[in-house]
Amino acid sequence: MLDALLAAAMPNGPFVFVLLTIVLGGGAAWRTGQAVAEAWGALWPVIAYTLLIAAALRFLDYALFSGPLLSLSGFAADFIILCAFALLGHRVRRARHMSEQYPWLFERIGLFGWRLRRGW
Numbered sequence: 001m002l003d004a005l006l007a008a009a010m011p012n013g014p015f016v017f018v019l020l021t022i023v024l025g026g027g028a029a030w031r032t033g034q035a036v037a038e039a040w041g042a043l044w045p046v047i048a049y050t051l052l053i054a055a056a057l058r059f060l061d062y063a064l065f066s067g068p069l070l071s072l073s074g075f076a077a078d079f080i081i082l083c084a085f086a087l088l089g090h091r092v093r094r095a096r097h098m099s100e101q102y103p104w105l106f107e108r109i110g111l112f113g114w115r116l117r118r119g120w
Helices: 002-009 013-039 044-065 074-102
Strands: 106-109 113-116
Touching: 013 044, 013 074, 044 074, 074 106, 074 113
Parallel strands: none
Antiparallel strands: 106 113
16 A cells, blocks of 8 residues: 555656655645744644645646646645654744743753753
8 A cells, every 4th residue: 555655656756756745845844834833823724734735746746747636646645744744843843932932941852842840
């Protein structure tokens, strides 16, 4: 099943996949997740915006590289990968935000987390 999903995601080869989905779409999804976290937003807008980015990538694949426009499996593969980028970006920014906004209450632990400072 994973092979079929990867084949659907890369109809034009791995170079186009990496260029569009990972570099262009991944960067946009990462910044989208960070922007929503910066505004103290929930996770559902991240998912909604990622759907729009995945649709835009499907169109770019179609317009620039003659890929399939209405490929459900290709769209799903792009969406899953972009969701990972967006959710990671959201979590990294939220962890940084919590430790910067409330330095007396929280301290950062690693890239993705924060905890109450000792003594609270």
